[in-house]
Amino acid sequence: xxxxxxxxxxxxxxxxxxxxxxxxxxxxxxxxxxxxxxxxxxxxxxxxxxxxxxxxxxxxxxxxxxxxxxxxxxxxxxxxxxxxxxxxxxxxxxxxxxxxxxxxxxxxxxxxxxxxxxxxxxxxxxxxxxxxxxxxxxxxxxxxxxxxxxxxxxxxxxxxxxxxxxxxxxxxxxxxxxxxxxxxxxxxxxxxxxxxxxxxxxxxxxxxxxxxxxxxxxxxxxxxxxxxxxxxxxxx
Amino acid sequence: xxxxxxxxxxxxxxxxxxxxxxxxxxxxxxxxxxxxxxxxxxxxxxxxxxxxxxxxxxxxxxxxxxxxxxxxxxxxxxxxxxxxxxxxxxxxxxxxxxxxxxxxxxxxxxxxxxxxxxxxxxxxxxxxxxxxxxxxxxxxxxxxxxxxxxxxxxxxxxxxxxxxxxxxxxxxxxxxxxxxxxxxxxxxxxxxxxxxxxxxxxxxxx
Amino acid sequence: xxxxxxxxxxxxxxxxxxxxxxxxxxxxxxxxxxxxxxxxxxxxxxxxxxxxxxxxxxxxxxxxxxxxxxxxxxxxxxxxxxxxxxxxxxxxxxxxxxxxxxxxxxxxxxxxxxxxxxxxxxxxxxxxxxxxxxxxxxxxxxxxxxxxxxxxxxxxxxxxxxxxxxxxxxxxxxxxxxxxxxxxxxxxxxxxxxxxxxxxxxxxxxxxxxxxxxxxxxxxxxxxxx
Numbered sequence: 122x123x124x125x126x127x128x129x130x131x132x133x134x135x136x137x138x139x140x141x142x143x144x145x146x147x148x149x150x151x152x153x154x155x156x157x158x159x160x161x162x163x164x165x166x167x168x169x170x171x172x173x174x175x176x177x178x179x180x181x182x183x184x185x186x187x188x189x190x191x192x193x194x195x196x197x198x199x200x201x202x203x204x205x206x207x208x209x210x211x212x213x214x215x216x217x218x219x220x221x222x223x224x225x226x227x228x229x230x231x232x233x234x235x236x237x238x239x240x241x242x243x244x245x246x247x248x249x250x251x252x253x254x255x256x257x258x259x260x261x262x263x264x265x266x267x268x269x270x271x272x273x274x275x276x277x278x279x280x281x282x283x284x285x286x287x288x289x290x291x292x293x294x295x296x297x298x299x300x301x302x303x304x305x306x307x308x309x310x311x312x313x314x315x316x317x318x319x320x321x322x323x324x325x326x327x328x329x330x331x332x333x334x335x336x337x338x339x340x341x342x343x344x345x346x347x348x349x350x351x352x353x354x355x356x357x
Numbered sequence: 358x359x360x361x362x363x364x365x366x367x368x369x370x371x372x373x374x375x376x377x378x379x380x381x382x383x384x385x386x387x388x389x390x391x392x393x394x395x396x397x398x399x400x401x402x403x404x405x406x407x408x409x410x411x412x413x414x415x416x417x418x419x420x421x422x423x424x425x426x427x428x429x430x431x432x433x434x435x436x437x438x439x440x441x442x443x444x445x446x447x448x449x450x451x452x453x454x455x456x457x458x459x460x461x462x463x464x465x466x467x468x469x470x471x472x473x474x475x476x477x478x479x480x481x482x483x484x485x486x487x488x489x490x491x492x493x494x495x496x497x498x499x500x501x502x503x504x505x506x507x508x509x510x511x512x513x514x515x516x517x518x519x520x521x522x523x524x525x526x527x528x529x530x531x532x533x534x535x536x537x538x539x540x541x542x543x544x545x546x547x548x549x550x551x552x553x554x555x556x557x558x559x560x561x562x563x
Numbered sequence: 564x565x566x567x568x569x570x571x572x573x574x575x576x577x578x579x580x581x582x583x584x585x586x587x588x589x590x591x592x593x594x595x596x597x598x599x600x601x602x603x604x605x606x607x608x609x610x611x612x613x614x615x616x617x618x619x620x621x622x623x624x625x626x627x628x629x630x631x632x633x634x635x636x637x638x639x640x641x642x643x644x645x646x647x648x649x650x651x652x653x654x655x656x657x658x659x660x661x662x663x664x665x666x667x668x669x670x671x672x673x674x675x676x677x678x679x680x681x682x683x684x685x686x687x688x689x690x691x692x693x694x695x696x697x698x699x700x701x702x703x704x705x706x707x708x709x710x711x712x713x714x715x716x717x718x719x720x721x722x723x724x725x726x727x728x729x730x731x732x733x734x735x736x737x738x739x740x741x742x743x744x745x746x747x748x749x750x751x752x753x754x755x756x757x758x759x760x761x762x763x764x765x766x767x768x769x770x771x772x773x774x775x776x777x778x779x780x781x782x783x784x785x786x787x788x789x
Binding site for chain 2: 568572573575576579580583584587588646647648649651652654655656657788789
């Protein structure tokens with residue numbers, strides 16, 4: 122795999138292009154979803170929050186899986202850049218998970234009348250958020266960056282093995298305590314003119330995720346190698 | 358004379374900083390090597406590098422002429438290592454500390470007593486270790502050397518925190534084990550009276 | 564002239580030494596027990612002495628308390644051995660280290676798990692839990708506490724030399740399945756429905772946790788040796 126300077130240069134080269142493309146794509150997708158897509162016959166315009174809620178939930182989960190994949194690479198092949206990627210993803214994934222939780226609860230208020238429901242999916246998302254927080258606090262506590270990268274990678278790998286078990290057990294938990302009458306699981310049936318803008322929003326969120334992670338990586342590389350000559354040359 | 362352990366261009370780094378640079382030395386069977394250097398000169402790092410506990414290690418370490426990675430198990434099982442931290446449990450008695458060392462030492466109970474007698478702690482056997490002085494704790498660690506025979510003893514700073522009597526004791530123990538064919542690699546701040554090859558680490562080395 | 568130590572001798576040494584040490588220090592097994600009883604006492608104080616309310620909540624109270632007690636108990640498992648150098652020797656044992664680490668956790672669980680079960684029994688009395696479901700509580704705690712010990716050991720290894728609260732933050736979200744399955748077992752027992760499926764799943768989790776978490780814990784400890 123490439124060394125830090127070459128990766129840094131690569132990111133620097135593609136970054137402006139990627140940045141503007143992603144912003145345009147996101148604005149287009151959101152405009153399509155929030156204004157052009159048809160109104161839902163049952164929920165009215167309130168349903169439009171799915172164009173934010175669903176992509177951020179997907180990104181929250183994919184972010185964790187990405188972390189585990191790069192964590193594996195970091196641990197097994199000792200690739201330092203993979204460790205930096207894990208560190209860069211953690212807060213971004215946590216933010217998207219938080220966005221999913223907040224948008225979900227905003228969506229819940231008009232639709233089901235409460236801000237929070239102990240629904241299986243919301244509960245697993247909340248636990249996912251806590252898993253991110255665990256990794257982020259590990260990163261912030263361990264002083265040596267490379268050590269912290271590997272500690273976070275270990276936790277990400279263990280977490281990704283446990284997430285399916287968490288999901289399954291939360292499902293059981295819900296069937297066991299059937300006191301709650303609400304469920305977010307019955308999502309409205311969607312037609313293609315709602316589905317396509319959603320797909321486009323998901324793609325846009327992936328791009329934005331990539332942009333933020335890459336910019337954090339750039340920062341990470343510069344911070345770690347600030348005393349080297351190539352960094353000094355680059356900024357002089 | 359066969360060489361027990363030999364290094365070829367051993368280089369150790371920590372966070373990309375070179376601590377030990379291109380070190381070549383050999384420990385012949387039944388002989389001693391003493392590593393001398395000030396604090397922070399890499400004495401402990403050298404011992405730990407030989408044991409494979411330092412990840413950024415380059416060069417070759419040979420055990421009986423073979424690369425140590427290929428005969429790792431054989432090497433570990435014939436080595437007695439004692440670091441700075443002695444691994445003496447404060448809430449156990451002296452006897453229990455001898456019975457439960459840091460790694461299995463297979464022997465009979467009489468052997469434990471005779472080892473304790475040799476280092477002069479035999480009347481402390483049932484005392485709890487937290488009530489002992491530093492020198493007495495150090496003697497428990499010394500007694501452990503005598504429980505079983507090993508080919509190579511790697512001891513980090515055996516002479517610190519010991520009085521003259523203790524220093525003489527170590528030298529006689531080393532001499533005794535040398536006679537049985539064991540070798541020693543010890544570290545220290547200054548040269549001891551030990552009959553050994555000397556390796557100087559740190560600023561004086563350059 | 565070599566006295567070659569083997570894996571069995573290593574395992575026996577670790578187990579014997581750790582059991583002896585815990586025997587010498589009553590705090591090892593008494594602290595989780597006392598912590599457990601104090602926390603359980605707090606619930607009636609906060610909720611009021613209503614018998615039926617406490618009886619309904621008792622499985623949840625006991626399981627949450629057991630979770631906290633067993634994680635707190637195991638959190639400092641490697642601290643002393645790391646400080647006094649004992650842990651160094653694991654890495655030059657020439658034996659599979661994850662087995663040695665597993666034995667260490669096993670020894671710890673033997674010392675803390677039994678007091679935990681006693682504390683749970685006493686708690687079930689003061690919380691008016693019905694006697695029919697105590698068996699289900701016991702089996703679920705038995706299986707669950709070992710998984711929690713393994714998980715707590717990973718947290719302790721990752722936060723070695725740092726605050727206990729960090730270890731709790733790391734481990735608590737991961738322990739959710741065990742809490743859910745454990746309390747599900749007891750709630751099913753209350754409803755007289757079959758709870759064996761939950762126990763099977765707890766057993767399955769445990770058998771995955773033994774190799775998986777032991778290996779992860781070894782990796783986490785290694786970080787402190789670089």
